[in-house]
Amino acid sequence: MKSLIMIIIGSALISNVVLNQFLGICSFLGVSKQMKASISLGAAVIFVITIASAVASLLYDNVLKPLGMDFMKTIIFILVIAALVQIVEMFLKKKSPAVYQSLGIYLPLITTNCAVLGVALNNVKDGFNFIESVASGFGTALGYTIAIVLLAGIRSRINEKDLPAPLRGAPIVMIAAALMSIAFMGFGGLNI
Amino acid sequence: MDIIWITTLVIAVIAVLVAVGLVYAGKKFAVKVDERVVAIRGKLPGNNCGACGFAGCDALAAAISAGEAPVNACPVGGGPVAEAIGDIMGTKAGAMERKTAFVACKGTCEVTKNQGNYTGIQDCRAAVLSGMNITDCTYGCLGFGSCAEVCPEQAISVVNGVAVVNRSRCVSCGLCVKTCPRGLISLIPESRIVRVQCSNRDKGPVVRKICSAGCIGCGLCAKQCEFGAIEFDGTLARVNPEKCTLCGKCAAKCPAKVITTPVN
Numbered sequence: 001m002k003s004l005i006m007i008i009i010g011s012a013l014i015s016n017v018v019l020n021q022f023l024g025i026c027s028f029l030g031v032s033k034q035m036k037a038s039i040s041l042g043a044a045v046i047f048v049i050t051i052a053s054a055v056a057s058l059l060y061d062n063v064l065k066p067l068g069m070d071f072m073k074t075i076i077f078i079l080v081i082a083a084l085v086q087i088v089e090m091f092l093k094k095k096s097p098a099v100y101q102s103l104g105i106y107l108p109l110i111t112t113n114c115a116v117l118g119v120a121l122n123n124v125k126d127g128f129n130f131i132e133s134v135a136s137g138f139g140t141a142l143g144y145t146i147a148i149v150l151l152a153g154i155r156s157r158i159n160e161k162d163l164p165a166p167l168r169g170a171p172i173v174m175i176a177a178a179l180m181s182i183a184f185m186g187f188g189g190l191n192i
Numbered sequence: 193m194d195i196i197w198i199t200t201l202v203i204a205v206i207a208v209l210v211a212v213g214l215v216y217a218g219k220k221f222a223v224k225v226d227e228r229v230v231a232i233r234g235k236l237p238g239n240n241c242g243a244c245g246f247a248g249c250d251a252l253a254a255a256i257s258a259g260e261a262p263v264n265a266c267p268v269g270g271g272p273v274a275e276a277i278g279d280i281m282g283t284k285a286g287a288m289e290r291k292t293a294f295v296a297c298k299g300t301c302e303v304t305k306n307q308g309n310y311t312g313i314q315d316c317r318a319a320v321l322s323g324m325n326i327t328d329c330t331y332g333c334l335g336f337g338s339c340a341e342v343c344p345e346q347a348i349s350v351v352n353g354v355a356v357v358n359r360s361r362c363v364s365c366g367l368c369v370k371t372c373p374r375g376l377i378s379l380i381p382e383s384r385i386v387r388v389q390c391s392n393r394d395k396g397p398v399v400r401k402i403c404s405a406g407c408i409g410c411g412l413c414a415k416q417c418e419f420g421a422i423e424f425d426g427t428l429a430r431v432n433p434e435k436c437t438l439c440g441k442c443a444a445k446c447p448a449k450v451i452t453t454p455v456n
Contacts, residue, residue: 069199076203
């Protein structure tokens with residue numbers, strides 16, 4: 001149990017998926033314009049990455065590893081994760097229109113999000129078992145949500161400021177994201 | 193068996209499983225979407241401006257197909273869009289004329305005597321809230337251009353202290369109407385162009401003192417009109433668009449030249 005909490009904290013803060021591993025930057029910069037949208041996207045990412053890392057872990061442990069197909073894991077993970085997100089989208093649309101209304105538009109965005117694939121591959125690299133993979137996936141997605149919500153908050157403040165013209169828009173967001181990344185390096189000192 | 197064959201086989205099996213799963217899920221979780229919603233959504237302009245009162249074009253398309261909104265509910269698309277949607281819904285679009293914003297004030301810097309001494313936030317709404325003396329006319333355009341700022345099409349500009357609408361760019365979204373703190377802007381049908389371009393309800397001598405382009409309520413226009421289309425709201429003349437035939441006689445006679453004509 002203790003090690004699971006360590007995995008969650010470690011993947012959420014210490015090796016934050018966006019600010020430390022630089023995965024999923026496109027949606028991180030794109031959808032952080034509004035606080036509400038970024039929270040919805042964060043929730044969708046938590047949902048998808050947790051499921052995807054569970055499925056990827058099962059697939060790796062039971063199919064790829066026994067057959068010695070380790071080298072094909074990237075391609076198979078892409079295939080399975082893309083299909084999985086599609087099915088989840090259809091399922092939500094039918095069974096829970098309310099959730100689909102708030103998360104649905106982000107699901108196709110996540111299908112092609114490198115963070116999802118990155119988590120699955122990292123789990124394999126770190127030799128996690130099924131439970132640990134799910135915990136790591138959840139922690140990583142939590143880290144993504146923390147990062148995007150923080151950036152959305154910073155951006156809402158930036159928008160009120162009178163910036164020099166060349167910095168307006170994307171440049172100041174890049175600078176803000178870079179400073180956040182430096183700040184998150186501080187978590188590297190956590191001794192767990 | 194060679195590892196290559198195993199790999200090929202496993203990937204083929206996974207791909208087939210995924211494909212079958214997707215097709216099955218597509219059938220099982222299919223949500224019935226009204227074809228008309230998709231068709232109507234295709235005809236709407238897609239500005240998502242919300243002027244129809246619904247949360248964007250998707251919501252309006254759903255409401256039209258459900259019969260909760262008329263086919264001509266989109267003010268941006270106007271007649272052609274209403275007709276196309278009417279074809280989809282199988283109903284007549286009904287007469288819907290394109291509307292454009294109209295600023296009922298002509299008080300430019302030349303014709304108004306006092307432009308005031310307001311030095312606060314350069315925004316009409318803030319200026320009105322400040323309660324300071326901004327212009328002598330307490331009804332007229334302030335000229336800080338709050339309407340121009342909210343206009344999504346840049347159709348409004350402040351010329352010489354008065355907001356002027358570029359009618360060809362106006363999409364009649366109504367944002368300026370809501371923004372103007374003095375309520376000077378209204379949406380009027382494009383052809384109903386004979387309007388009194390003043391909103392001052394003060395008595396004639398007061399108006400004359402502060403603005404040479406204000407309606408003084410002399411009533412000459414009403415005498416000229418053969419159709420009884422000019423009505424008075426206190427001392428302020430108003431053109432009743434139902435009765436007006438756009439002859440322009442009132443505009444020719446108006447001493448303050450404050451009635452717009454089909455020509456200008």
